Amino acid sequence: MNRAETVFNNPAFTESQVGKVNNFTGADLTTNTYYFRPGQAMNYQGTRPGDQVYVCLSGSGQFHLNNGTEEVVDVAPGSIMYVPTGVSCKIINNGQDEMICTEVCHPQ
DSSP states (O other): OOOOOOTTTSOOOOSSSOEEEEEEEOSSOEEEEEEEOTTOEEOOOOOOSSOEEEEEEESOEEEEEESSSEEEEEEOTTOEEEEOTTOEEEEEOOSSSOEEEEEEEOOO
């Protein structure tokens, strides 16, 4: 089955927490889109069974990687963040505008 989805048509921003929409889940890959209002953060996630990739689609913020030592990277539209297996990450919208990031990973 072919399917396409646009993450900008029905944004899932909320006031209380980062919004999350599962776009697709297959046998080997899943995609989720996260919607951040200014000041919101997705706290450190437990490690996944495989690698992850995040793409910043709009807004700006900081991407944190932690493999015993924390690394912080500033992100903006077009930034692609790679998270190897066994490394945890968090994302913070420290910008003035809403931020949207999509994740591609292995299903849980």
